[in-house]
Amino acid sequence: MTPDDAEIAQLYAYPDTDRPWVRATFVATVDGAAHAVDGRSGSLGGEADTRVYRVLRSLADVVIVGAGTARTEGYRPASLPIAVVSRRLDVPEALLVPGQLVITTADAPADELERLRGTVDVIAAGEGRVDWAVVLDELARRGWHHVLCEGGPSLLGELVGLDLVDEVCLTVAPVLAAGGAPRIALGPEAVDRPMTLGHSLAVGDVLLTRWVRDRALG
Template sequence: MTPIRRLLPDPGHPLDDEALRACYAYERPTLRMNFVSSADGAATVGGRSGPLGGPGDKRIFDLLRAGCDALLVGANTVRTEHYDALRPDPEWRTANGLTAYPLMAILSRSLNLDPDQAIFTDAPRPPIVFTAEGAGRFPAELVTVGDLAQVTDELNRRGAEHILCEGGPSLFGQLIAADLVDELCLTISPWLAGGEPGRIATGPPAEAREMSLRHLLTDGDQLFLRYARKQVLVDKPVDNH
C-alpha cells in the first residue's frame, strides 16, 4: 500500500484505506471533480492523463470511484483514456449501504462512441448516455438533455446524490460555467510537461469562484488537494479526518 500522509490539517502517520476514505467522505449531495495535473499545469502527457498518475493517485482514484453513486464522463475521455467496465469494490460498497456498482453516465452530443468498448459490453450495470435530441441510435439507454443542470437533476432523480466527474477538461469548464461544481480533488504530479497540453478546465467564460482547501495529502513528491465550495464549510463545520 502506497504510504499517503496528511500534511494539512493535522500532519500524521500514513493513512490506511479507512482513514483515507474519511478524508474524502461526502457531507451532502455533491458533484465532485477528480483531475491530475503536472506541476506546470498540463492536463495530459502524450495526449493522456494516465502518465501523470502514480501509485498514490491510483489508490485515491479507486477509492473515489468506490464511494460515488454515479461516475460522469465526457465521450472524448471515454475514447482517449480507453475506459473499461466500472467495477469499483462491490463488496465494500454493498457493506456500506451503496449499490454494488455506481451508475456510469456518459455525455455525448454526437454519439461518437464505440459500442464494442468494454465500458458497454462488459458493464455489470448498463451505462446511460446523455445526448442531444435527435442524435441518433445507440445500444445503450439514451437520455435527451438540453443543458448540464438537466444531467445532474436526472442523476439525482435516479438516486445518485454523490456524482464523481473525471472530465475531460471541456466538460469541467462547462460545469464551472454552469456553477455546478461543488468539489475539486486535484493531484499535482512532479513533472514539467512543457509543450501545449491544455488546462484541466477549458470552455466558455465563467465567473471566478473561490474555493476552500479541505486537506493536503502527499505520497512522496506527489500532492493531493481537496477543495470545496466555501458555503459548504460555512454550513457545516469541517471534519478534520
C-alpha cells in the same frame, strides 16, 4: 507514507446533501498540464493518485466523463455506471452495454439515439447544449447523489461555467510538461469561483488536494 484505503475514504467522504453533489477528480503537472506527453493522464500521479482514484470511484454512485476522455483513456465498464457525455453520440463500443449511460442533447442524431436507447440508459436533455439541471435531476431520480466527474477539460469547463462543480480533487504530479496540453478546465468564458481547501496531503512528491466550492464567497 501512503494512507490506506479506509483513511482515504474518510478524507474524501461525500457530505450529506439532499441534492446531487458534483465532485471532479483531476491530476495536473506542476505547470498545470492535464496530460502527459503520451496524451493521457493516467500515468501522471503514480501509485498514490491511482489509489485515491479507486477509492473515489468506490464512494461514488455514478461517473460522468466526456466522450473525448472516454475515447482517449480507453474507458471500460466498471463497478459503477459510467455516463459518457457526447453531443455527437460517439461513444466507445466497450461502454455500449446494459448498465451504462449516455448523456446527450435532445436534438442529438435521432437514429443513433434510438439505437443507443436499445442498449444503454440515455438522458437526452437540452437543445444544442446539455441541460445539466435536468441531467442532475435525472441522476437523483435514479438515486445517484454522489456524482464523480472524471473530466476531461471541456466537460469540466462547462460545469464550472454553470457553477455546478461542488468539489475538485486535484492531484499535483511532480513533473513539468510544457508543450500544448490543456489545463484541467477549458471553457468559452473565464469565471471566478472561490474555493476553500478541504485538505492537502503530500505522499512522497505527489500532492493530493481537495477543494470545495465556497458559495458564500461568491
